[in-house]
Amino acid sequence: MKVFKRIKKAMVATLIAAMTLGTVTGCSSSKSGSVSADSKTLNFGCTNFSDSLDPSSIVNAAWCVSRYGIGEGLYRFDQQMEPQPYLADSVESNDDKTEWTFHIRDGVKFSNGKDLTASAVKKSIEYTFQQEKDGKGTAHPSQFLKYETIEADDEKGTLTIKTSQAYADLSAVLSNPLFVIVDVDADTDMADQPIGTGPYAVEKKNEGTSLEMVANEHYWNGEVPYEKLNIIFIKDATSKYMALENGDVDVIENISNISDLEKVKESDKYNVSEVVGGRTGFAYINQKEDRPLANDDLRKAVLMSIDDETLCNTTVGGMYEAGISVLPSSLDYGYDKLKDATPYDVEQAKKILDEAGIVDSDGDGYREFNGDGKNIELSFLTYDSRCLKEFSEGSAANIEKIGIKVNVQETDADTEWNKLTAGEYDLLSTNWLTVQVGDPVGYMENWYSKSEANYCSYKNDTYDKLYEQLLVETDEDKIKDLVQEMQQILVDDGAALIHGYYKGNICSTKSVEGANVYTADYYWISTAIKPAE
Numbered sequence: 001m002k003v004f005k006r007i008k009k010a011m012v013a014t015l016i017a018a019m020t021l022g023t024v025t026g027c028s029s030s031k032s033g034s035v036s037a038d039s040k041t042l043n044f045g046c047t048n049f050s051d052s053l054d055p056s057s058i059v060n061a062a063w064c065v066s067r068y069g070i071g072e073g074l075y076r077f078d079q080q081m082e083p084q085p086y087l088a089d090s091v092e093s094n095d096d097k098t099e100w101t102f103h104i105r106d107g108v109k110f111s112n113g114k115d116l117t118a119s120a121v122k123k124s125i126e127y128t129f130q131q132e133k134d135g136k137g138t139a140h141p142s143q144f145l146k147y148e149t150i151e152a153d154d155e156k157g158t159l160t161i162k163t164s165q166a167y168a169d170l171s172a173v174l175s176n177p178l179f180v181i182v183d184v185d186a187d188t189d190m191a192d193q194p195i196g197t198g199p200y201a202v203e204k205k206n207e208g209t210s211l212e213m214v215a216n217e218h219y220w221n222g223e224v225p226y227e228k229l230n231i232i233f234i235k236d237a238t239s240k241y242m243a244l245e246n247g248d249v250d251v252i253e254n255i256s257n258i259s260d261l262e263k264v265k266e267s268d269k270y271n272v273s274e275v276v277g278g279r280t281g282f283a284y285i286n287q288k289e290d291r292p293l294a295n296d297d298l299r300k301a302v303l304m305s306i307d308d309e310t311l312c313n314t315t316v317g318g319m320y321e322a323g324i325s326v327l328p329s330s331l332d333y334g335y336d337k338l339k340d341a342t343p344y345d346v347e348q349a350k351k352i353l354d355e356a357g358i359v360d361s362d363g364d365g366y367r368e369f370n371g372d373g374k375n376i377e378l379s380f381l382t383y384d385s386r387c388l389k390e391f392s393e394g395s396a397a398n399i400e401k402i403g404i405k406v407n408v409q410e411t412d413a414d415t416e417w418n419k420l421t422a423g424e425y426d427l428l429s430t431n432w433l434t435v436q437v438g439d440p441v442g443y444m445e446n447w448y449s450k451s452e453a454n455y456c457s458y459k460n461d462t463y464d465k466l467y468e469q470l471l472v473e474t475d476e477d478k479i480k481d482l483v484q485e486m487q488q489i490l491v492d493d494g495a496a497l498i499h500g501y502y503k504g505n506i507c508s509t510k511s512v513e514g515a516n517v518y519t520a521d522y523y524w525i526s527t528a529i530k531p532a533e
Contacts (some may be wrong), residue, residue: 039531040227042512044524045240045249047385048233049413051208054190055180056131059139060413061191066177068211068231069525070111071196073180074102074121074159075171077520081278081438083171087116087181087197088159097166097474102159102174109218110183111201118152118159120183125150127184138421141178143453144442145170168474172438177522199224199527209233225530236384244270244507251508251515253524256387258317264507271512274505277519278435280328281320281391281499283380284420284428284446288457292376293426295369297356298404299494302378303342304349305402306395312500315394316387320500325487326444327434328501334484341492349402360403367403377405378426383413388429391499395427420455431502433520439479441470444486447495456495463489 046067050060055071065071074088085091088102108116131137151160167173183195192205199219204212211231215224232249234240241260243249255261264270287294293302312322321329329335353359353367361371368374378399382392389410396406406427411419419425434443445451448467449459463486470482490496506524508515514528 039511041230042226042228042251042525042529043230043232043249045232045234045243045252046524047235047254047413048208049385051412051414052191053194053202053205054137055178055182055194056128056137056139056141057191058137058414058417059178060417062128062139062177062180063522065180065182065194065196066522067524068213069198069200069229070194070202070213071180071182072198073175073177074104075175077172077175077438077518077522079519081435081519083169083175083438085171087121088171088174091171093170097168097170098163100161100163100167100170102161102171104157104159105220106157108197108220110186110195110197111216111218112183112186112195113218114183114186114195116181116197117154118157119154120185121159121181122150122152123184124181125179127182128178138417139178140453143445143451144176144178144437145173165471166474169438175438175520175522176436176442198525200226200229200525219527222527224527229525231525237387244509250512251506251529253506253517254386254504255507256316256319256385258319261319261505261507269509271508271510271515272505273507273516274503275517275519276321276330276501276503277521278328278331278433279386279431279502279504279521280323280326280434281386281388281429281431281502282326283392283395283497283499284425284430284456285458285494285496286423286426286428286456287459287495288423291426291457292369292378294457295356295358296494297352298358298376300342301349301352301358301402302399302404303494303497304345304352305404306398306497307344308498308500309344311391311394311398316390319387320502322500323498324491325498326447326490326496327440327483327487330501331435331440333440333480333487335487337484338488338491342494346401353402365403366405375405377407379424380406380408380427380429381416381419381425382408382410382429383416384410385413386431386502388431388499392427392429395497395499423455423457427497429499436520440483444470444483447490458493458495460489460493460495463493 050064052061055062055065075083076086089105090103093100104118128141146164148162148164186195193202200213201216203214213229237257240252241255244252265272285293293299308322312320323329324340357370358367360367366375380392382388392408396408399406434440445453447458466486473479504517506515506517513532
């Protein structure tokens with residue numbers, strides 16, 4: 001299922017604008033225009049998505065290990081979302097696609113100098129699954145891979161995985177950062193200093209502020225361009241822009257304030273790389289029976305009260321494209337055939353609530369269930385990344401116009417994830433890459449009632465049956481039809497609040513080249529980023 005082959009060309013085109021860098025202030029600019037004190041150090045600014053670097057602890061941690069150039073997977077996605085050999089150099093499968101044998105690349109070492117063996121790969125994958133089983137990790141690798149056995153043959157250098165279901169391409173599944181390979185036998189704290197095979201290794205973690213990293217002297221895949229790498233955590237979008245402008249960083253991920261991004265694009269000091277791929281910004285809707293939004297009428301009215309077009313085009317300045325489904329319109333899964341069940345209509349939303357007996361009986365401006373005197377209050381969790389804060393605040397303002405009180409709480413990514421998994425929210429904004437393994441099967445499991453990844457307590461028997469068919473289907477056309485039907489069910493049920501479809505970016509000074517955003521934004525730091533010639 002290589003859906004990105006069918007994405008609209010205009011949507012996947014990467015824009016690179018490279019111009020000259022003028023004088024900047026901040027961290028000791030050199031005459032050559034380098035922001036760093038010298039060309040041996042790279043300063044990279046980003047949102048802090050996780051305080052832990054243990055890939056098993058939380059999804060964000062696994063992504064960070066991949067993004068920061070600490071760890072790598074057996075395979076790696078290219079810009080067309082095709083899995084390419086990486087730590088494994090080949091794979092073979094049996095006829096029914098349930099037994100897969102990977103050959104581990106010769107000569108690869110962890111950053112501590114230990115050889116990457118098939119046994120080490122086996123231990124790494126099994127560690128993540130065991131953490132999930134023991135309740136110590138919430139990364140949920142079983143959402144994407146269901147296996148029976150993993151066998152390692154160090155003499156042959158092979159890893160054989162027998163799966164409990166057929167997979168069209170297991171190398172795509174193992175390209176997901178949840179399966180990043182780390183040395184689980186290392187004598188370091190996994191949460192602070194995981195040992196991987198990537199170009200850089202963690203030297204020191206400064207909790208919540210930065211990572212101090214050094215070049216991996218044992219790196220297998222060419223020269224590492226910088227001796228030192230500093231990952232600098234920056235909380236909000238405008239601060240990211242100011243860090244770049246002031247010379248505090250060489251490279252920054254995802255400037256999401258449109259006015260700041262336009263300044264960077266118009267300047268002759270920076271490079272800008274952009275891509276629209278498979279990301280959806282949305283809010284989970286908690287439908288647990290004791291939460292307010294389990295009520296169908298309230299949920300429908302809430303969705304109808306939100307002006308998606310204005311939020312996407314004005315509030316966040318076009319950083320998102322408005323849409324109605326959990327999957328982006330750019331993917332070839334029948335988006336154009338879907339019908340919106342909750343179009344923007346404030347008056348109709350009010351009418352639905354009135355007819356359902358959800359009224360403001362005491363005249364304080366807020367509605368109650370059946371006039372019981374207790375105002376309905378929705379908790380809306382968010383964090384400051386990819387315009388999610390702006391969407392949450394804008395949506396809350398829209399919802400309050402129909403007489404529903406909304407309390408927006410901004411938190412950090414880790415805390416939000418933990419509250420999501422605990423079900424401690426009513427609405428919760430997030431942004432997902434929807435085709436994490438080249439297809440949306442794992443992502444669609446978010447609404448499968450029998451899954452531990454169903455954090456919103458959504459249940460629809462028809463959806464469940466279609467999802468179970470999807471798990472065993474290998475014909476691409478049938479998969480497309482199933483996914484289209486599943487999307488319509490979610491739209492009809494008001495299963496999620498869709499913010500829109502995101503455009504990612506990475507910006508850098510001219511002192512740096514090769515800082516490009518990937519369709520699968522699993523990869524930020526790589527040896528491609530180096531001092532400009």
